[in-house]
Amino acid sequence: MSENTEHSKNSNIQRATQRQSGDDRPKRPQTSLPDVQTLSSLTLEPYVDTHTHLHYVIDRLPEKFGVDSYQDLKDRYCPPNMEACINVLCDPQSFNTDQVFPGTYSDWKVMADTGFIYLTAGVHPHNSKDYNDFVEDRMVEILQHPKTVALGEIGLDYHYDFSPRDVQRRIFVKQIELAKAMAKPIVIHTREAESDTWEILIKHIPQDWKIHVHCFTDSPQFAKRLLNHFSNLYIGITGVVTFGSARNTQEVVRSVVPLNRILLETDAPYMVPAKLNKNKRTAEKVNVCHSGMIPFVAQRISELMGKGINEVMQAARENARNMYGV
Template sequence: MGKNNKKKFQVPDESHLLLPAHPSSTSGQTTPIVDTHTHLVSTFSVYQGKYREGKHASIFEFVKSMYNRPGSHRVEAIVDVCCEAPVQRVWKELADSALTPDGREKDWGGIEYWFVMGAHEAKVYTDDVEKDILEAMTHPRCVGWGEIGLDYHYDNSPRKIQQDVFRRQLRHAVRLGKPLTIHTREAEEDTERILKEEVPRDHRIHIHCYTDSPELAQRLLDHFPNLYIGITGVITCSTNLNTSAVIRNFTSSPSSAMRILLETDAPFMVPSNLYPSLPTLKGKLPLCHTAMIPWTAEFVSGVAGIGWDTEKVMRVGRENARAVYGV
């Protein structure tokens, strides 16, 4: 087939984003979803780009429609991640809308909206960006500083600058007592060294979307008793063996707690085991969203093995979200 005759990717109808109930929800005793890491502004932007004539004109409409489907796991809380620099002022509109129970009911359909903020891209971190983040830290719906960290895969910023900005933000978060949301990719030695140098052992830490070695995960877990490993749909990818190895390490000892957090990293990381639940779908979904978490939990339970099922993983993830972020 010539290059001019290539089959164009067809975006599936947006009705496929309205997910069916996960099989585990039929038990009647379902654990509510807490998504500990989602990018709502980015997710809605992708939705608008893919569905220019889409049904939802605002983030609020999108969330209320997509996240709580009758008969499915209820979405109880989301932790929105604001990590762009310069800081997007929309953060305050979203956070302010969730200040009161009436506001959360009207705008979020009863979902508890929380957020964290940091600067992910080190080369654009400035005093003004830091000032905006420090302002956000005082908001009642802010539950952490992040995502921040080192990424030697893309190397979008020089590594020395990445390390300096990482330390600078860690020091602020520690001073304020804010939980940390950490991004690390292919930077194991420096991430471990800097965390151990800058962060007290008992600080609450979320290593987001973990894909690095199980050995690094174990060293961090051993050193920081309040550190948890974030699990996204990327665990379902056949090329990713590390994340499943971390789960198996948790279950290798009967006395080990499953120190994981369930997250989406939406709009990225659609769990691949979701697709059998969408038999009429042709192709792939163009974005991920919070209601997909039960499929990630299902995959985790399969890796964990005997004694684990989707609901148990969901319960553990929910308890751990409360331990780390207080949500």
Template sequence: MGKKKSNLPGEEHLLLPTPPSNCGIVDTHTHLASTFAWYRGKYPAGQFTTVYELVRGLYAARGVEAIVDVWCEAPVQKIWKEFADSALDEGDRKEKWGGMDYWFVMGVHPHDAKHYTDEVEQDIIEAMAHPRCVGWGEMGLDYHYDNSPRDIQQAVFTRQLRHAIRLGKPLTIHTREADDDTEQILKAEVPKDHRIHIHCFTDSPAFAQKLLDHFPNLYIGITGVITYASNQDTSTVVRTLASPSPSSSPASTKPLRILLETDAPYMVPGNLYDSLPPMRGKLPLCHSAMVPWTAAFVAGVANKAGAGGDRVDGVKEGVEGANGKEGEWDANRVMREAREGARAVYGI
């Protein structure tokens, strides 16, 4: 019996072609240790043998200026300090990270809420004092998987919020199919002017609008999942944000209030494949250099709003957004808006 042929693309496809934007890339939510582990798992004989080599080879080579690395396991992975300490010195950032700015947030994901302890909490509080730490998270509620009981999720979420607010740290929030409880807890615990990143938003547009209306410094995180035909809600949120008010011009200058992120190693943008040479299978992981393709798709969605459109047409949005044919949005404008968002929320 013959050996089954692998559908794994060669690792050379991970070094991406020229992106649909010439702006520097800021990935506001990625899991770098997991991304490197996935890479080594898929390509055990791969050319990158350290996380620093991976970043220099795939990220710095394609204009990734900064990342916000997310540590959200319980117990806390001790390797976080090696990464963060190696980014303290400008010379180390140039030598190890290829000049990329490394920042991080830390918290406990709702999946791990059942493992939250006083010891875990103390480890996080100590990490908050590190000069490269820019926020607390990701934390929140996840009723899709319910990997931790809901009452424990709510208690741990509230506990983390109180510490983050006491320390003045921006919030990185995970919420999935928990609209009412997330809204209630945030409004009860968080000052209206606090800085908030709702990471990888996929829930109802009405829920997003409630949060945006109440918290003026809240931003919506957009990942490659916006390109998937199974997800229309995120595009609806973007269209609402991009829609000019009745009294404004089509080229409205109101802030888009989004952040661009990957959630790597998850969620490769679907429109990326239009830019890649033919290959067998699909890329086995996402990484930070893919952000411009998400921006191109967002631009296509925003242009539909400006043109009065009410439907998203999948990958074609990314092409239109890259070329700027339908309206005032293109990938560069989306990248710049999201860059300002990263400064507003995380100060980076």
């Protein structure tokens, strides 16, 4: 995540609850969306968005877009070379949506039944304080579904400390052990917690385990240590790489991570690629990201690496296949 972006997981679930119950309906943010022609203009190479929250995307889109299903979002607003996405469930409340919102876009079983969507499930460090046996049981139910390809995002976030740090560490380890018991790849969230993240990873995860360090914003030195130690670890790059302030992420792409260890992700609805808002007036700005914007992430990576965008897309597609089997 960027310095100015935060996963407001609980508030998003609460807004969805309010909207679908019809009580105290909140005002959705105004936004525009790029047309498919714009998103298709950079490359036609097939791709997978390896980390997104499409349920939050639909939650945030104003009614004027008329999007109430994942297939509709893909067909109308994403380029045709988008093959699949990994939709991440990381708030404990999202594990119950098949009961609370059955048959709606918020229902995780509806997500799993959508052809191009695969799932991960894990308790985000912000919500570590809410972890209990009931939450774990519901999470395991999702993890046992054949469309669920990993456990996560899990980890440490010392920027906000929404959960106490000792609780974050304990729940991080607990979920790592669960992932190993279930033979699931692991999706890591780490922010301003390099030392503790490193100590937990090297102590509890085998060196050849499949790991996706999502939305990397930490130091290039940390990225290098991770890549050197874990042979199947991938670095996830989001639209944050297009931000002028993202010097760490840009340096990691420029000089640390090899092309065969990089994953493309949006972390949608967050991290709108900067070029999509260049020279736009406030009323025209794109405030909601979605999986169709991956080509703009790849474009910036290609510039930093000095490689063609198609080469980046092809390598990232193969990396997604190796990491997730998708």
